[in-house]
Amino acid sequence: MILRALENSEFDMVDAVHRAAFASTSFGYQGEAELVRAIHADGDALVSLVAEVNGRIVGHALFSIMDVEADGGPLKAAGLAPVGVLPEMHGTGIGSALIVRGLELLRASGTQISFVLGHPDYYPRFGYSAQVASPFASPYSGPHFMALLLDKGVQLPESGRARYAPAFGTER
Template sequence: MIIRLLTPADFDAVDIVHRAAFASTAFGHQGEADLVRHIHADGDALVSLVAEIDGQIVGHALFSRMEVEADGVPLRGAGLAPVGVLPDLHSGGVGSALIWRGLEMLHGQDIQISFVLGHPDYYPRFGYSAEAARPFASPFAGPHFMALLLDKSVRLPESGRARYAPAFGPER
């Protein structure tokens, strides 16, 4: 498996991955493919990676710019979404490889905190927790809204806020 940066030539294949990945979930969302294109068009993509096996794109993960404030101080933040893997390869390590590589790249960009809205049994393996996200105002508060401090010198605030890139819509 090769993990590499997404190129403009990859968008159609990434669309297929996300449509297949999310059609097979209980959520059945189909907006993830469009979301990837919008985030890139807006210039808010920080890290956008594809997983390739035998020349076929089988997975994609995107970290986008977020507006984050902790106790009145801005933090450099990234949101992880979407992450998609072709259904036949679920539980095969493709998604994990994409996320680990993306987190490594965020460290290189001096991103201080990352958020994800996802399954509370999956994302903690990467260090995300609902506890770390709790101080941040968000319409997604609860066990599915998680954060990961990437900069160990940053402490959790008493209060804060986290806003996703505009492509996510007015609620985020």
């Protein structure tokens, strides 16, 4: 498996991955392919990785810019969404590898915190926690809204707010 940056010529392949990945979930396809294109078009993609197996793109993960404030000051932040892997490749570690590599790249770029809205049994394996996200005001607060401090020098604030990139369509 090769993990690498998404190239501009590969959006159709990444669309197909997300359509297949999310069609197989209990909530069905939710527009993740369009979200990837919109985030890139807006210039809000921080890390956009594909997983390639035998020359075929089988997975994708995107971390985008977030507007985050902690105790009145800004934090350099990234939101993880979406992550998709072709259904026939589930359980092979591709999604995990994409997330781990993305987090490594974010740390290297000086990103201080990452947020995800996802399954509370899956994302804690990467260090995400609802407790870390709890001081940040968000319409998504609760057990599915999690954060991970990437910079060991950053302290958890008493209060803050977290908003996803405009392409998400709401003040997240």
